[in-house]
Amino acid sequence: MSGPSSNPDFSALLPPNLGPLITSWLAEDTPSFDYGGFVVGNAPRSATLFCKSAGLLAGVPFFNAVFAHLNCEVEWHFKEGDYIDPSTQGGKVAAATVTGPTRNLLLGERVALNTLSRCSGIATASRSMVKIARDAGYKGVVAGTRKTTPGFRVVEKYGMLVGGADPHRYDLSAMVMLKDNHVWSTGSISNAVAEAKRVGGFAVKVEVEVRSEEEAIEAIEAGAEVVMLDNFKGDELRKVARSLKEKYGKRVLLECSGGLTVQNVGEFICDDLDIISTSAIHQSTQHIDFSLKINH
Numbered sequence: 117m118s119g120p121s122s123n124p125d126f127s128a129l130l131p132p133n134l135g136p137l138i139t140s141w142l143a144e145d146t147p148s149f150d151y152g153g154f155v156v157g158n159a160p161r162s163a164t165l166f167c168k169s170a171g172l173l174a175g176v177p178f179f180n181a182v183f184a185h186l187n188c189e190v191e192w193h194f195k196e197g198d199y200i201d202p203s204t205q206g207g208k209v210a211a212a213t214v215t216g217p218t219r220n221l222l223l224g225e226r227v228a229l230n231t232l233s234r235c236s237g238i239a240t241a242s243r244s245m246v247k248i249a250r251d252a253g254y255k256g257v258v259a260g261t262r263k264t265t266p267g268f269r270v271v272e273k274y275g276m277l278v279g280g281a282d283p284h285r286y287d288l289s290a291m292v293m294l295k296d297n298h299v300w301s302t303g304s305i306s307n308a309v310a311e312a313k314r315v316g317g318f319a320v321k322v323e324v325e326v327r328s329e330e331e332a333i334e335a336i337e338a339g340a341e342v343v344m345l346d347n348f349k350g351d352e353l354r355k356v357a358r359s360l361k362e363k364y365g366k367r368v369l370l371e372c373s374g375g376l377t378v379q380n381v382g383e384f385i386c387d388d389l390d391i392i393s394t395s396a397i398h399q400s401t402q403h404i405d406f407s408l409k410i411n412h
Contacts, residue, residue, distance in 0.1 A: 126196075126277050127177040130270070134181045137270070141227045142185065153219035162411045163221050165212040170201040171404035172243055173211065174278035175235025178271055182228040188216025197239075197278055214408065225408045234268075235275040236404035241397040242279025245378060249392065252385045259284040259393040261373070272398050284393055292322045293344075299324075305331060309338035323371070329356045336360070336368050342391075347374035349383045357388035 146153075167173070176196040183190050192212045194200060202209045214221060246258045259282035264272045273283040285291045292312040294305070302308040305324055312322045323342035324335035332343045348356060357370050371391035376384050384392050 126274060129277070130177055130274070134178070135185065138178075138181050138185045138227075140267075141182070141231070142223065145227050146223060150219070150223060153223060156218040156222060158217040158219050160216065161218045161221060162213055162215045163225075163408050164210050164411055165214060166202075166208040166407050166409065167200045167211045167404065168202055168208045168407060169405040170203060171199070171236050171240035172279060173198050173200055173236055174239035174275045175232040175271060178231045178235065178274075179212075179228045182224045182231070183214055183216065183220075186216065186220035186224045188214055188220050188224065190214050208407075211406070218410065221408070221410065229406050229408060231271055233403040233406050234401075235271050235278070236406075237401045238272055238275030238398045239279035240404060241378075241401040242276045242281035245381065245394065245397050246280045248378060248381050249385065252382055254385045254389075254392070255387070256389055257282045257391040259371075259391055260398050261393055261395045262287070263395040263399055276397060279397070281397055282391070292316050292320055293325070294322065294340075295325045296327075305334045306338040309335060309340055313339055329359060332356065332360055333363075336364055340368065342369040342371055344371045344373055344393075345389075346372075348372055349375075349380075353384065354386045354388070357386050361388040 173194050173196055176192065180190050190212055191214075194211055200209050200211060242258075242260070249258050258280075260273070260276045261284055269286070273286060276283045285293065294308045294312060298308045299305050302311060305326070309322055309324060312320075316322065321341045322339065323344055324331075324338075324340045325344045325346045326332045326335055327346060332345065335343050343360070345353060345356060353372055357372075360368065360370060369390040370388060371393055372384055372386075372389055373393040376392060376394040377396045381392070381394075
């Protein structure tokens with residue numbers, strides 16, 4: 117078990133009312149009769165949340181919100197962002213105690229566990245990716261992507277933050293990212309950037325995905341603030357990034373993306389890159405194993 121977490125309280129970022137989201141999760145899991153809940157009744161009981169695999173604890177606000185909605189209370193024995201390693205403590209660690217009506221404990225069990233497990237898994241993968249990049253000498257931003265699960269984005273982006281990764285843009289309204297389909301639909305990079313600038317105004321950054329140095333130059337000259345070098349790797353990536361930084365300096369942020377994983381991140385490390393982004397920290401990530409057991 118690690119000491120107290122130095123992570124900031126990211127729960128302050130969340131909307132003040134998670135109610136509709138929590139309600140939708142619970143309604144999906146119990147759309148009509150709760151047969152098991154009828155069996156156990158409403159007598160007050162306590163349950164222990166066990167962590168059974170190593171990783172960062174993340175998703176505490178969502179876990180709390182699920183049980184608060186069901187009139188249950190949660191007492192945590194760790195702080196969000198702490199690393200828990202059950203292998204050093206007999207295979208499982210008591211991470212929290214939940215108290216409330218027995219039926220409600222079981223109503224919230226699977227929804228809360230699924231959310232906590234996935235969020236913690238993403239935080240753990242994010243922390244691992246950031247550490248690998250830092251150990252390789254990279255000083256820029258390690259970011260996730262928008263390839264998140266519909267309806268679950270707030271949880272997944274939150275997990276990235278707890279793990280120390282940048283969540284990148286949150287949605288289509290957060291910033292303009294012009295990809296190949298935008299360019300093909302408007303005829304050119306310059307046309308696409310001009311249209312984006314016209315409606316986005318001064319407050320919205322424009323990023324353009326490019327496949328060559330020539331396209332990058334066109335995007336920058338058209339006014340793009342961020343250029344994504346898509347599927348560039350190794351020497352080609354370093355050469356193009358160096359050339360663009362020598363020409364434009366801080367006028368543009370350079371991002372690379374496309375196929376970046378824990379195994380190959382070294383191919384993307386480059387001092388001239390401001391951002392490396394990947395979906396590997398939140399797609400197909402290993403969940404952290406948690407269980408909730410009624411105390412008896």
